[in-house]
Amino acid sequence: GESVGLHLPTLSVQEGDNSIINCAYSNSASDYFIWYKQESGKGPQFIIDIRSNMDKRQGQRVTVLLNKTVKHLSLQIAATQPGDSAVYFCAENGRDNFNKFYFGSGTKLNVKP
């Protein structure tokens, strides 16, 4: 089955700096990826998605990069704010059953004022 994991369990950044959260996946056939933000006591919140026919996608203050060669996904947050403090998950929708999403264990982002 698919395996989605994160390199860093905790990331601390200074307010105003840029943040980069990384994610590795093992299934080269995966074709759709989503980044979620989860605040304490809440459900995951959709941030941005990307399909395998793209390398980069930008949203408001966020950019997702996909490197299919090394099966790596990253989320960049520009000008990180205290409200960005949360756990971030990448999720992969594999081709064995495109209805299933596989989540990594998450990275906790701490934004220091």
Next chain:
Amino acid sequence: ETGVTQSPTHLIKTRGQQVTLRCSSQSGHNTVSWYQQALGQGPQFIFQYYREEENGRGNFPPRFSGLQFPNYSSELNVNALELDDSALYLCASSLDRGTEQYFGPGTRLTVT
């Protein structure tokens, strides 16, 4: 807010009991997925319902079952509760299969 609602918010059950969790999907969404999230971990896919039929299942035993109704709301039923079933149960709705999923706030289940 995503427009996905779940009830109840919290629930405490005893081992061996049965529980039903409920989810109302976002307006216009015909697909509902259920996830189990243990403390400190990412959500684990339980199953998905599309137009009232199960449309994909994760590695969960048959005592985890579900329903989707004509209005696309959904239920998750768990029989013979075990201590390890204690978790946050998340419901996510999507416009269609294989598209982005929007999560509800979850139901926190504690099994004692």
